[in-house]
Amino acid sequence: MEIEKIFLLSIIAAIIELDAYYIGMFLISQPIIIGGITGYLLGNINAGIIIGSIVQLIWINNPPIGAFVPPSTTTISFISTIFSIVFLQTLSNPNKEAIFMFSLLIGIPAGYFVGQIDIWHRKLNVKIIHLFEDKIKQCKASYLVLIQILSIFVKIFSNIILFLLIIFLGISLAEKIYLSLPLQLIRALTISFWIMPIVGLAVIFNMLYSKEGARVHWVIFFLFYIFFFLTKGNINLNFFIILTIILGFVISSYIVIKTKKVTK
Amino acid sequence: MKKISIFSLLISGLKLNFLQASWNFERLQNIGFLFSIYNILKVIYKNNIDGLKSAIKRHIEFFNTNIFFSSAVLGMISRLEEELDDSDPEKKNREIENSKIGVMGPLAAIGDSIFWSAIKPFALLTGIGYTYLMKFSFESFIYGSLISIITYNIPRIFVKYYLLMQAYYNYQKLFTLLQKIEFQHLIKIIKLNGMIFLGFIMAGYFYKKDLNLIPIKLIDNFLLIIIFILIAMALKRKTSISNILIAIIILSVFISYIIG
Numbered sequence: 001m002e003i004e005k006i007f008l009l010s011i012i013a014a015i016i017e018l019d020a021y022y023i024g025m026f027l028i029s030q031p032i033i034i035g036g037i038t039g040y041l042l043g044n045i046n047a048g049i050i051i052g053s054i055v056q057l058i059w060i061n062n063p064p065i066g067a068f069v070p071p072s073t074t075t076i077s078f079i080s081t082i083f084s085i086v087f088l089q090t091l092s093n094p095n096k097e098a099i100f101m102f103s104l105l106i107g108i109p110a111g112y113f114v115g116q117i118d119i120w121h122r123k124l125n126v127k128i129i130h131l132f133e134d135k136i137k138q139c140k141a142s143y144l145v146l147i148q149i150l151s152i153f154v155k156i157f158s159n160i161i162l163f164l165l166i167i168f169l170g171i172s173l174a175e176k177i178y179l180s181l182p183l184q185l186i187r188a189l190t191i192s193f194w195i196m197p198i199v200g201l202a203v204i205f206n207m208l209y210s211k212e213g214a215r216v217h218w219v220i221f222f223l224f225y226i227f228f229f230l231t232k233g234n235i236n237l238n239f240f241i242i243l244t245i246i247l248g249f250v251i252s253s254y255i256v257i258k259t260k261k262v263t264k
Numbered sequence: 265m266k267k268i269s270i271f272s273l274l275i276s277g278l279k280l281n282f283l284q285a286s287w288n289f290e291r292l293q294n295i296g297f298l299f300s301i302y303n304i305l306k307v308i309y310k311n312n313i314d315g316l317k318s319a320i321k322r323h324i325e326f327f328n329t330n331i332f333f334s335s336a337v338l339g340m341i342s343r344l345e346e347e348l349d350d351s352d353p354e355k356k357n358r359e360i361e362n363s364k365i366g367v368m369g370p371l372a373a374i375g376d377s378i379f380w381s382a383i384k385p386f387a388l389l390t391g392i393g394y395t396y397l398m399k400f401s402f403e404s405f406i407y408g409s410l411i412s413i414i415t416y417n418i419p420r421i422f423v424k425y426y427l428l429m430q431a432y433y434n435y436q437k438l439f440t441l442l443q444k445i446e447f448q449h450l451i452k453i454i455k456l457n458g459m460i461f462l463g464f465i466m467a468g469y470f471y472k473k474d475l476n477l478i479p480i481k482l483i484d485n486f487l488l489i490i491i492f493i494l495i496a497m498a499l500k501r502k503t504s505i506s507n508i509l510i511a512i513i514i515l516s517v518f519i520s521y522i523i524g
Contacts, residue, residue, distance in 0.1 A: 024281040025331060027384075027416045032392060036405045049400045053392050058505060060388055063380030066328065066372075067289065097475060108509070125288035129295060136298070136324060139316055141306075144299045151286035188520035192513050194477045197396070198488050199508065201466055202495035205459075207385055209500070210452070213459035220463030228471035237397050237468070244464040245390070245457070252456030256449050 006082075006167055009041060013078040014159035020074055021064050021118070022155055031055035031077030038081040047088065048081045051100060055080065055107070057200025061207045069122070072114035075159075079166055080107030086171055087178065098189035101196070102178055110166055117158055125151055212255050220244075267307050268342060268432070276300050276338055277428045283331050292328040297338070304342045315350050322357055329368040330375025335424045337367055339431025340438060367438075374447055379420070382454040387416035389458055393465035399472060466492075 016037075019029035027033075032052035039048020055077040062070035084103035088094050128150055132143040181189075205217070228235075283296035301323060309316035329337055341364055348356045391412030398404030431438050470485045478484040498508055 022285050027413050033409050045402050046400055049395060049405045053395055056388060056392055060385055065376050122287055122289050125286050126290045129288055137320055139320065141302055144295060144302060147295050148282055148285045148299055184520045188516040191477060191516035191519060194475055195491055195512050198492045199495055202492050202499060204385060204389055204462060205496050206499035208455045208458040210455060213456050217459040217463040220460050221467050224464050224467035225470060228467055233471055241394060244461055248457035248460035251460060252453045255456060256452050
């Protein structure tokens with residue numbers, strides 16, 4: 001793989017990762033988006049979207065509330081996508097699902113490690129603030145800007161270094177490990193990957209859970225599953241997506257109004 | 265007499281995007297807040313350097329709230345900084361500190377529950393659901409991402425700037441306004457709608473998916489539903505996601521070796 005492309009991708013990923021917590025939180029740092037961008041730039045967007053969407057669903061319930069520092073899902077998606085695309089390109093006769101799962105197993109600890117770096121970074125911020133606090137109290141506003149810029153710079157710089165280290169040192173090592181795996185373990189990775197989307201869907205089910213919600217969810221699921229089965233999937237999906245959202249708002253508003261009346 | 269223009273308020277609102285840029289474990293978002301409000305303080309204390317110094321000292325202290333609802337604190341504090349008399353700095357300091365501490369907590373609770381447990385998961389679910397149903401195609405990625413970003417950012421921008429203006433111009437009625445919006449019901453509607461959409465996505469995903477472990481699709485799907493229920497039950501009992509992933513991998517290895 002071209003070194004320039006890896007450098008460029010690491011810089012893009014490090015900048016996009018700022019959106020996860022440091023700047024704005026516009027949602028552009030979400031795993032599905034970084035996975036898709038990485039996949040597109042490396043010529044296999046499908047792999048990026050699959051990995052990104054799975055990471056997105058599994059770690060959807062990870063809000064950065066108060067002092068809690070969640071693992072970096074942007075990193076998990078970015079690293080896993082790069083590793084899987086490289087393996088799919090270099091290995092002969094690759095097992096796609098096993099490679100996806102293997103890459104996720106590399107990306108997950110990387111994401112948790114970036115979370116740990118964020119904790120160190122926040123401790124460093126305390127020291128930086130103490131260093132410039134007196135100047136700020138003397139109305140020197142430029143030091144406020146300096147602290148903000150320094151913090152953002154430290155975040156981008158530490159991310160780029162980590163991404164480059166993982167990619168350059170990890171790819172050949174991970175390839176050797178993968179090639180040495182027995183057939184049973186490759187099959188175990190395929191089985192695990194078969195379950196991954198379901199883990200994601202279960203996470204979001206748990207997050208949105210309420211008794212009424214669960215009941216309505218199962219009714220809708222079975223009705224539409226039978227409907228898909230009967231129509232052999234030959235339906236206008238866009239129309240049905242819009243219809244479900246509208247239907248969803250009508251049903252949920254009705255349930256909430258009914259509950260309100262009962263409470264009163 | 266008002267000294268702060270709408271333009272200054274909007275600039276401060278934009279600067280709030282950097283509220284968490286230098287988040288620290290000691291005083292959390294203090295630098296981000298001071299950075300955002302500084303241009304307003306400079307206008308208010310144009311000819312009063314001591315006033316500016318004491319305002320900086322006030323706002324360099326602890327600050328923590330939801331990033332999108334922080335605009336309400338900013339609007340309200342700007343108004344108080346402008347309105348309260350400078351003749352008694354101690355009193356002014358105390359009143360502003362108390363008001364800030366009084367609103368930070370409730371706004372964080374409302375903001376976190378509405379954005380992190382309702383709007384964000386719903387926005388992401390609609391986008392990912394679309395991508396799942398369209399079998400991870402390039403178009404589905406573009407449209408899915410756009411759906412998520414738009415669904416999330418419209419309420420985000422609206423809440424942020426609406427609260428900023430309301431908190432500045434009608435700060436005494438801020439909590440009456442917040443009480444009028446029935447957040448609990450709003451969250452319930454979004455979550456219920458998310459559940460309904462999740463049912464649709466699951467039906468479509470199960471029917472359309474290519475990755476089957478067992479060749480007979482119906483049995484494959486049945487098995488996945490059982491796994492789904494087991495994982496949902498484990499999550500309900502507060503099992504961490506990393507423990508679930510480890511259990512899945514161990515079980516997969518076990519099954520793989522049994523199959524031979």
